[in-house]
Amino acid sequence: MGIPVENFFLKPDTKGTLQARIQQMVAEGILSGRFRRGEKLPSSRKLAKHLGVSRITVTLAYTELLSNDYLSSKGRSGYFVSDDAPTPPTFDATPERADSVDWTRALGRRFTGYATLVKPQNWQDYRYPFLYGQTDPQLFDHAHWRLCALQALGAKDFAALTQDYSDQDDPQLVEFILRHTLPRRGITARPDEVLITLGAQNALWLTKQALLNESRLAVIEDPCYPALREILMRARCFVHATPVDKDGLPPDQIPEGADVIFVTPSHQCPTSYTMPLARRQALLARARDLDALIVEDDYEFEIAHIKPPMPALKSLDADGRVIYVGSFSKSLFPGLRLGYIVGSAPFIREVRALRASILRHPPGHAQRTTAYFLSLGHYDSLVKRIGKALNDRRVIMEHAIRKYGLTIAGKGTHGGSSFWMRAPDHVDCEELTVRLREEASVLIEPGTAFFAGPNPPRNFYRIAYSSIAQARIDPGIAEIARAIDATSVT
Incomplete structure (x- = not known):
């Protein structure tokens, strides 16, 4: 070269x-x-x-x-x-430079210091990776995805690959979402009511920017998706964390003055509880009484491998107050970074303008490749294959959990890909996570980051079965049980 x-x-x-x-x-x-x-x-x-x-x-x-x-x-x-040239040193040869800037004063705002979920980049090297949200290479349809990517590189799709969409999206992808994805959730929408995003987290950020300011009150679930809580904290709005129960977010616990309610009704994050129909209707009624908006994060509805998913809140909404967030990260792969927002046209118009000012639009090739993968039927086949594999793994994991005496704190009734676990009160799951990773090649997720407040419970953890081979589930659960049993009571 x-x-x-x-x-x-x-x-x-x-x-x-x-x-x-x-x-x-x-x-x-x-x-x-x-x-x-x-x-x-x-x-x-x-x-x-x-x-x-x-x-x-x-x-x-x-x-x-x-x-x-x-x-x-x-x-x-x-x-x-020359092949005989002196060998460069193995250390960083870049000379050190004195940094005379006082960054504690120079930074107008800070974005570090919040609770986050840390996942090793080399997670596949671990023997028992009970990590949530990673793609199993044994299940993903590499061949058809590659063909769709090549098709999107063809001369016919040159414009989709190269042109600047400005503030618009790939019409083929939007059409598939309107005609195929949303009807499966009971939702009908027009093209001007859909916006493509860089995943669900980007959708939540855009929504926060458009709906909240320093005088408004946002309601979140407790526990909840840590990144959502960080997004809202950075908005400097008022945030009220409402504890969930086995049916999800209790509507009667939502405080007066709430402006925006963030909820994960299909699979509550992280407990996996599914909100029943009666509570969904009660939540809509409570939002109507408060004149509040609801942001429905439906991040995992495709993974309903036990029984069909409940109707989306958006499908029950007669007032236009529900903003629906969907993502292809769980059903395809997280690195794709494609999601979508569905909402009333005036709202979509504003977040579209905001997105355009930040990143204009998601890459055209990724959108068109996804559109082909969806429209040619490969997506449905993949979801079915993943659903069957997850159901088989779920059965094995639930049996192993009972076998080794561990405690399930929450699990999905319709599907999902993880169990929300509770260790004995004396167990610090942050320390447990480190010990399992270093001593037993086991990866789990400590639950601390999911909770609000300065003193969150430390004895919860999450284990997923989306990325671990069936044969390794039982011995991996055995390692977790041994590590918990070895934790002394202080």
């Missing part, structure tokens, strides 16, 4: 002849590791023109570097970094 000529520049503070300065520039590039063995240098003519020097000066510098084994010459092919 050739080294771009733009990578070469003469530092104004270096001393010596032009030839010596060029030699030093190339040698430093090799010694720092920026120029690697076998890479081709620019021709003497091209480098001379770029640096504004004579060609003979560059040629003489190259010749000297050749004699010192920094470079090698291959006939008429040019000059290359």
Whole structure:
């Protein structure tokens, strides 16, 4: 591979002849590791023109570097970094620079310090990965996704791949969502009532920006999706965390003055409780009495492998006060980062303008590839295959949980991909998570981050069965049980 000529520049503070300065520039590039063995240098003519020097000066510098084994010459092919060139140091050769900026004063706002869920990037290297939300490579339809991606690269879809949609979305993807995805949830909508987002989290952020300010009150579930709580805290609005029960968010516990209610009725995050129909209707009535809006995060409705999902809140909404958030992250793969918002046209118009000012639109190729994967039937086949596999794993995991005496605090009645667990009161699941990861190659998620308040309970944890092979579920649960039993009472 050739080294771009733009990578070469003469530092104004270096001393010596032009030839010596060029030699030093190339040698430093090799010694720092920026120029690697076998890479081709620019021709003497091209480098001379770029640096504004004579060609003979560059040629003489190259010749000297050749004699010192920094470079090698291959006939008429040019000059290359020699295989015998000095080996770059293994440490970071970038010189340290003094940072004189006082960042505690310079930063107008801070976005760190909130509770987050940390997932190892190399989670697949662990023997028992009970991690939520990761894709099982054994289940994903690589072949058809690749074909759809190639189809989206074709000449017929050149505009979808390359054009600037401005504030619009891929019409094929929007049409599929309107005609196929939403009707499965009992929802009807028009194209101007749908916006494509970079996943559900981006949808929640856009919604927060449009609906909340420092004088408004947002209601969230407790426990809830940690990223949602962070988003709302950064909005500096008032936030009220309402404890959930086995039926989800209790409508009669929503305080007066609530402006926006965030809820996960299909699979409450993280308990997986499913809100029954009567409570859904009661929640809509409570929102109507308060003149509040509801944001329904329906992040996992496709994973209803036990029995069909309940009707979406949006499908029961006669007032237009429910904003529906969907995502392809759980049913396809989280790295896709595609989701959607469904709401009344005036609301969608505002969040569309906001999205355009930040990122214009999600990448066209990703949208068109997804549209093909959905419309050609591959998506439905994938969901069925995943559903069957998850149901089989769920049965095995539930049996193992009973077998080893662990306690389930919450599980989905319609499906899902995880169990919400409760350890004995004396167990700190943050410490348990570290011990299991380091000593038994087991990955679980501590539950602390899901709770609001300064002193959240520390004995909850979540274990998922979406990414772990069936044969490893039982021995993995056994490791968790052993680690809990080994935790002494203080």
